[in-house]
Amino acid sequence: MHAAQQQAPAVTTPEIGAPYGGGFVTGIYQQDGQRCLLITAGAAHELEGEWGEYGTKIEGSDSMTDSRANTEAMAAAGSELAQKVLALDIGGFTDWAIPARDVQELQYRNLKPTTDQNDCWNRDGENHNSVPAGELYSKESPAQTAVAAFQAGGAEAFKPHWYWSSSQRSAYYAFTMGFADGYQDDHDKDYELSVRPVRSQLIQ
Template identity: 65%
Template structure:
């Protein structure tokens, strides 16, 4: 068989914000261990959930990935997180592999779907994303700008609320990473806080 015939067909990369895979295409991440590239899909606004991340003071094994939200979410659910269990039960657009986004998956959501015109936080490592393509850089006051996608702009039908959203990436026994969608602060909160979640899924390119 010719070599060309043995090559798997390439996956066409959609435009950012294009309806795709049960949601909207939100960018590319690479697994830091394997180097494999993944397309990331963000669910529509109607599928957002609210809840506590998990039990304060409990370190959950397997919930520390910056790129694999599904693995994190499964570990959270196994440890009793009701929020993670709700996300795993979702079936959207015929797909049932949704997850709470890992930190670097979530950064893509803000980078491409920022709802507001607020100046960005320039604090800590907000915006730093070594596992995305292209690599994410520290926020400046102007970058990223408000998304050009009207549906995702503030008060749009798919817009993120201008408040904090959980990621599935654990920081410690007491806290997990979050991202504030009003101005892009990436920090961590106590796991007992009830924050929003916008589910994601990913698949190999």
């Protein structure tokens, strides 16, 4: 387990959308057999830029769950976007990262901004690393989040466009997600897309 995923006391898990740990509670996922509480930074800390290193396969940035390890590998290879995320200090927390693909899926599933129907192509929504395990999306599920601040027009809402994950697909592509309808895809690494940083904390 990455050192950035710090041990937390055994407490009742805060509700989705609750302020916590420098951001907002987003869900729970498993990594290396341990449960992690996902925390998403506020909208004020959103960044935009290229994933970076188009044409180069970066070793160590292929995890679907280890956001921090992916981001550190990206930064070491020269990604300016990753370097900016690693430099964040939000509420005294400095272990922020670009979300890995399955971590990012939780951001959409639990904090979906729009009332639009979901995309149901291919394996959109399938997430064996979330707790509970994520099933394929239907047009109606997930619905718009009940957390008012994250609904479209709210202070913390995701924009209804594409966001980077830190999970690399190849030398030329990295995984992305559309926050209008949950379409999971990949884009050329030299595209400029948004990033909503995350951090995680071990839970008992």
